[in-house]
Amino acid sequence: MSVDLNTLLAILAMAVAxxxxxxxxxxxxRYVTIGENQKRAxxxxxxxxxxxxxxxxxxxxxxxxxxxxxxxxxxxxxxPLLASVAVGVVSVALLRQVLGGAW
Amino acid sequence: xxxGTLQVRNALQEFRAAAIAMxxxxxxxxxxxxxxxAVAAAKGLTPAEVTLMSALVxxxxxxxxxxxxxxxxxxxxxxxxxxxxxNIRHVxxxxxxxxxxxxxxxxxxxxxxxxxxxEIWAMAEMRASNGKLTPAWYAGLAVPFYCAWVLTSLTxxxxxxxxxxxxxxxxxxxxxxxxxxxxxxxxxxSETGAVLAASACAAVVTHQLLPGVWYIAAxxxxxxxxxxxxxxxxxxxx
Numbered sequence: 190m191s192v193d194l195n196t197l198l199a200i201l202a203m204a205v206a207x208x209x210x211x212x213x214x215x216x217x218x219r220y221v222t223i224g225e226n227q228k229r230a231x232x233x234x235x236x237x238x239x240x241x242x243x244x245x246x247x248x249x250x251x252x253x254x255x256x257x258x259x260x261x262x263x264x265x266x267x268x269p270l271l272a273s274v275a276v277g278v279v280s281v282a283l284l285r286q287v288l289g290g291a292w
Numbered sequence: 293x294x295x296g297t298l299q300v301r302n303a304l305q306e307f308r309a310a311a312i313a314m315x316x317x318x319x320x321x322x323x324x325x326x327x328x329x330a331v332a333a334a335k336g337l338t339p340a341e342v343t344l345m346s347a348l349v350x351x352x353x354x355x356x357x358x359x360x361x362x363x364x365x366x367x368x369x370x371x372x373x374x375x376x377x378x379n380i381r382h383v384x385x386x387x388x389x390x391x392x393x394x395x396x397x398x399x400x401x402x403x404x405x406x407x408x409x410x411e412i413w414a415m416a417e418m419r420a421s422n423g424k425l426t427p428a429w430y431a432g433l434a435v436p437f438y439c440a441w442v443l444t445s446l447t448x449x450x451x452x453x454x455x456x457x458x459x460x461x462x463x464x465x466x467x468x469x470x471x472x473x474x475x476x477x478x479x480x481x482s483e484t485g486a487v488l489a490a491s492a493c494a495a496v497v498t499h500q501l502l503p504g505v506w507y508i509a510a511x512x513x514x515x516x517x518x519x520x521x522x523x524x525x526x527x528x529x530x
Contacts, residue, residue: 195365196341202372203358204348210379211405214386223391226520231391233519234384234512235417236478237491239410241511242353242381243471244495254465261469265476270316277469282462 253284303428310419310432317411318440320470321352323463325441328355329448335362339449346445350409350438352467354378357505378505381512385413392420400427407434409441414474483522491515 221227247258261277268276325346332342332355349355354375361374386405393401404427412434419425419433478484495511 191338192340192344193338193365195368196337197344198368199358199366199371200341200345200348202368203345203354203375206372206376207349207351207354207379207382208406210376210382211386211408212402213383214388215390215401215405217383217387218390226523229523230516230520231384231388233487233516234388235414236475236484237487237515237519238381238384238508238512239414239471239475239478240488240491240515241495241508242410243468243475244492244511245499245507246468247472248492248496249499254468257462257465258468258472261472262476265473270470270473271319273473274316274320274466274469277472278462278465280462281465282460285459285462 251288253281253288256284257281303426306426306428307432310415310429311436313419314412314415314433314437317415317470318437320466321411321437321440322444324352324467325444326448326452327463328352328359329445329450330452331356331359331448332445333449333452335359336364337362337449339446342449343442343446346442349375350407350441351375351379351382352409352441353505374504378508381508382408384512385410389413389416389420389425392417392425395424395426396430404430404434407438409434409437411470411474412437414477418477483519486522487515487519490518 223231243258246254248255257277257280260280261273264273264276328346329339329342332345333339337345345355345358357374357378358371361370363370386408389408390401390405393404396404412430415433416425416430419429423429475488491511491514494514495507498510499507
């Protein structure tokens, strides 16, 4: 159970950076008053951030990922969360088999 | 005394209900934790180092990116900066959820933000929009999820070689799948569609043009700009 000093420093640097981002928003809203426009911007943040994180995987990785992403989105409108995740995982595995890795 | 006991019982019930609501996401994060531990072990990190990173950083996206750029010896400056960039979205998330923490004391606000992760934040936003987000509810979302992440990372680091390639069984897709489902939960009509389209376009274009994780910041910015423009448009007509 050894911990390398350089690795420890890197982990601490990552932790400090991450904590700063987690606290950052709380500090920000203490100094910015929330009006109509700010509220509209804040409400758009959740879907915009989530979409940005998944867009490269869902849209430009390959047809298997794109089709599985669409299937997951459709499943999400009718099925509970875990079942929808299963639809995504199973369909991407099958599609990769069928379409092959050359895509 | 009696009201005190009642409050504790209510808090426990809320914690339990939140943990149950969180269960599907906990199950979904477990394979991701296992894969992370396995990838990190393959990069030469010891199980102790893997556990330490998952416990202190607790941000899957930035941990995977760190494994991509890991060197021996590790460069704290490069890894710290990349974590800052990948996790800059947390600023937006904590600003958004921070305005909904009415029942939280000052220290509890900051303490709760230490465990802010995408999935916890999304579930907390849901709770705030259709119920009351209390500290007990937040803890019920965050603590079990945190424990699952740390423990599965450790397990992955120890048994990683046995897992094989996660891509073959599609487990690497569990993470994007959860996000797609969460996005669908935020759908509120065509205005959401415009925000999502702008975010997706900006993210894909930036991802093709720039290395690293600027695409997340670009997509978020584009979505917010579109939301503000469409709002302004409506006001001009009113």
